[in-house]
Amino acid sequence: MNAIAPLDLSAVTPLLPQSGVANMSRRGFLGSAGALLLGVALPLGRAKAEEGAAAIPPKPGTRVPAFLEIRPDGSVKLLSPFVEGGQGINTGIAQIVGEELDVNPARFEVECAPPGPDYALVNGIRMTGGSFSTRSSYAPMRRLGATAREMMIRAAAERLGVQSSELETDDGKVVHKASGRTVGYGELAAKALLLTPKDDVVLRDPATFRYIKRPIARLDVRAKSTGKAIYAIDQKVDGMLYAAVQHAVHFGSNPTALDNEAAVKAMPGVHSIHLLPGAVAVTANSWWRARKAVEALKAQWTSPKPTGIDTIAADFSSQGMLDALKGSKSEALPAESEGDAAAAFARAAKVIEAEYDAPYLAHAQLEPPSAIARFNGDGKLEIWLPNQMPELFQATAAKTAGIQPDQVIVHSPMLGGFFGRHFMYGPSNPFQQAILLAKATGRPVKVLWSREEEFLNDALRPLSHTRFRAALGADGYPTAIEARTVGEGPIGRWFGALFNTPVDSSAVEGVVEKPYAIPNRKMEFVKLAHPVNIAFWRSVGHSMNDFFYEGFLDEIALAGGKDPFELRLALLKDKPRQKKLLQAVADLSGGWKRGPYEAEGGKRARGVSMASPFGSETATIAEVSLEDGSTRVHNIWVVIDPGSIVNPAIVKAQVESAAALGLSTALFEQVVYENGVREAKNYDAYQILRRENMPAVHVGIIESGEPMGGIGEPGLPGVPPAVVNAVAALTGQRIRSLPISKTKLSGV
Template sequence: MMNRERVDISRRDFLIRTTTAGAGFSLGLYLPLSSAGVLAAGSGSSAVPEVNAWVVIEPDDTVIIRIARSEMGQGTLTGLAQLVAEELECDWSRVKTEYPTPGQNLARGRVWGSFATGGSQGIRGSHLYVRKGGAVAREMLIEAAAEAWDVPMEECRVAESVITHTPTGRTTSYGKVAAAAAELFPPEQVELKNPKDWRLIGQPVKRLDTVDKLTGKQVFGADLQMPGMLNAAIRACPTFGGRLKSFDQAKVRKMPGVRQVVRVGDDAVAVVAETWWQAKTALDALPIDWDRGPNAAVSTASIEQMLDEGLDSEDAFVGNRSGDAGKALRGAVKTVEATYRYPYQNHATMEPMNATARWTEDRCDVWCPTQNGEAALQAAAEAAGLPIGKCEVYKIHLGGGFGRRGAFHDFVQQAVLIAKQLPGTPVKLLWTREEDMQHGHYHPITKARLVGGLDEKGDLVGLHVRISGQSILASVNPGWMSNGVDMFTFQGLLPDGDHAISYTVPNLLVEHAMRNPPVPPGFWRGVNINQNAIYLESFIDELAHAAGKDPLAFRRRLMANHPKSLAVLNAVAEKAGWDKPAPAGVYRGLAVCKAFASHVAACAEVSVDDGGRLKIHRIVAATDPGYAVNPQQIEAQVEGSFVYGLSALLYGECTIRDGSVEQRNFNDYPSMLINEMPEVDVIVMPSGGFWGGIGEPTIAVAAPAVLNAIFAATGKRIRQCPLKNTDLRSA
């Protein structure tokens, strides 16, 4: 009871803070007031007590479901609402959503669990407690009705937000009993539905957040406007590890709109002006002197040397070992060896990094697009120099995340450090695309040497995979490492778990020689399965060809112990018609992978013309995520992951010169367009019994399936990405 009371008060506090102009502060005209707005903004001025942390029901039967994870396009908001609503038994057409704030989560003992939205965890990491949240609320609503009628709860049934007393036929609705339900103690135990009884989970319902995205009404972080707000443009030292030496603000101080030129931390300078365009124009004119620091000579070539050394070095961590790969390779009838390479890549979210902050001596508020509100709050408090209880973060809709806005809140810290120099004034910091391209947390760079051995029958008897390159965890989260090993490096190649290898290789050794160049790495949609699936699935294809075997048959021989992976592979082969000839000039390639606990496979169909021009005609993709909460959104994610993965395959490369990223914008870091988009045939085949991820797994199979199809078409085995660097004309 006490908890609820506290929350009600904080809800009212927030309303006052955000909607009353003049009274200290206001979000003003362009506050996001849509369904996925910040907490309480969506529920207007009524302060209806919540039924529980997950559910608020208005007197008019509007159901507000609280969503802790961030919506960034992946559909999690709708899927999570479906999970709660399934157990709540509410009228889906009356469902709205809202985000609780990270500060409220902290104050309430993290009642909403983790806010982290990454690793394809949104649904699979919280399905149990959000369904329980819905079920508990349902029981409390029924109990309130039963009490009012003075009948046993067992005599009541519920459907579509209507409670019926079965013996008498009396009915009431959730909206009528919600206030009374809010006064009750929650039941200690609830039973969750058997998946076979689900009515809403598994349905291709429409997203809850579409309409505002069609009219310009949807407010993204970059769109925030507040009365009295100033705008900041920033430049950090382009050389990684470099520092800001000095800047000559006299040159720009009198330019239109300029209010202040400020140092930000030890490596950046920002211009604060009335409009962002004024700030950016002045920043472009600002003379800045950098101390380039210790990495000024780092280049793609010097990084390449580090990685090459790691391919042969004695020191390496073991990620997977069975049998004796060395012995098996020495005794093999035929061995195949190949070295692959995967470059740095930027997330390049469409919305550049941004955050809006307002700082005073005893309070700091931040509005930002973030994949992890709690991490954003932590970052804000650190930069603000205030206790976390005096800070708050309001999550604003993200214009893409892909991992860039989860583990890193450099943009939040910068915004707070700027706002700190203008106490009481809200300041919106927006990065230029150029800043975004040069200050990413890049997909890490690696190389891999693979050696495989075949016996006289052409079966794989041994495989040695040596990865050399960058660890994400060593830079981002050393606490997740064990004994210095970054197990994430081995995603898709591990003996078991969410990222297990899909094959049984009799003698297998997978190693990682960690080589960490001074370029900041980060989690990038799919993380390490992007390159590991290319390495393994391309090389399996090489081995099949060396053995003179069909790539599908060769894989199947290794998959007897991996029935779910085999099932998705078989499904794509069947749908693509692997056993029948492709149309004239079209060639096929396969790939399979287990990632983020889901089993995925793809069959790509490509052609390459005499000029070496690639056309990807179609990709048939299958995914077994265990349970499929919203199949039409899964289709959207599969297609979307292919755009992200194929853009990386075709164009994605950040090169390093003088310790800086050479690319600046979408002209030299291109992304695929609609005219390059293949038809995508999605097979969703949930087999039940586990919860796998959706947003990332299929990205793994797009690139290797296409690379294997290119080999089938041209006889060229491509071992380095992106393809823009390779002449695809037939060998």
């Protein structure tokens, strides 16, 4: 047995919150990884003030050679600040840069850039998430492309002995019209990229766009249709060992001894056996052999500790956690206050209240997580790993390995789905295990988690609960709304050092900042930390909070004797953007009708909802029927207003994808804890949306010209409430707890 330095947690503890529930401060985490994150995230002004001019990093998104390599054949390699995981960002960014550079995006090859300050485009940080990629990079990447084009022109002017003003460009060539001479960018690049860039380049008139706003084919579709796309799981390096792990049954337990080490060591292909923090590992010459061996290991484990922030007790259950959220008497913090809610309730003609909850969710991306770590001869550590934040993983890997961040080379391969899975979640990422095993074996190691290990150790979308109250006037319109949301969001847990606000926006988004004219509002938040490792998950707080709010808004409508669509329209009387959107989705669906109405195969009904996620606005209508007591969704109509767009085909694909995931959560998904462990270990027990559940999805796009919003996530939040509201229209049954499959429906 190769016990790694008797369970030396020092390398990983900075990632693990160190204090218990009683003391929820996470200084252990924030003080180290948080500081590291700040190190790469400092806004320029602060860096300048604190470190002097010599330490000023480049202004992100401005240094052409950090982004573009123009090859002799005229093709372009673009180093992207973002990682591709199906959202189409590689194509979108090629369109943006190609438009201004004047190169057809089809000739771009896009790769996720290595760590570096040039790529910190999201408010001074680098990340792929929050539906930030296109909206954060649109302006700087246009400018970068235009800057590079101007450098090509200047280099060509020198080459041809003419003035820059006599030159034009045409798809990768500089053209001197007067003489008919042309020079390809490939020939000019070496010299051009050495020129001092101009900072006053002129951008193309949007009226002349050839690539932006066009449904350009995605660059990676053929590779992905022929098995040639390479994901982290497909990477291989010379001399690599394959490692499989088995984690503690109870989160927070550690292995202490092995009963059958010799027998397992003798299994085919086994190289070595290791105890890791919270897990046992076997390395072997194939992953299958490593897996068979690690599953044969009989390990002794420390007993689960009482529930704390880094342990899950043997009696923990998700139902118990929900009960704790519901029963919380803690004083709440104001998340949104307007008018005088108390006074409005005092004179209400009618008061209604309801409680909503949504469960823990797994990411369940199809590619199980893996990581390769290799210590090179020069003392550097090289890692290949799925990640949404290269600099943070680099810094954390350095800490795990006991070296400096600049000694860590990070490769960020294409992601086989992410949905928030590949942010830094401490023990829920395998790369630290790979580093520890590479160190222990002296060989490169690839750690791959089996699907079962992934379902048992993924960081989860938090379970949450909100209690609502509404006051209605004699006319049936709401005069006040109150909400008390209890739980915890991933921003507070993982980025508390950066966004140090008492109310965690990722816990309340979707309950607050709704567009409706309800004059008196008292929305509150109570933080109650989960012992469960919690995560960002596609559309984050919106993934459940818009279900809570929009479900309750339908209840308000019905209590006031109003049609839910008409009530929304009335409450949007001063919000032209959202009102137009609501009318557009009704038009797209052939005109609003709630039902129930007769249709092929039986009665159907429709529900409507709105959401304002990630800088975009959506309106959604769902059409449902019942089949054997189960919800069948036939159609989903979504109209999205993201302000402006880059690629309408990608927008539609992303909205449909998000709608499918939203429907999956509405109908089926939940991670259930019983006796301190998760029940579902694979897709047979954790049901996700299958082909037979997939409705037709109809997507409309409105470009209002408002600031550009996100695309990858906003299609999701409207779907669960639209479906639940349709179910209520059809059956009279009001679903306030997801997934719907928990409730036996009837009454049609």
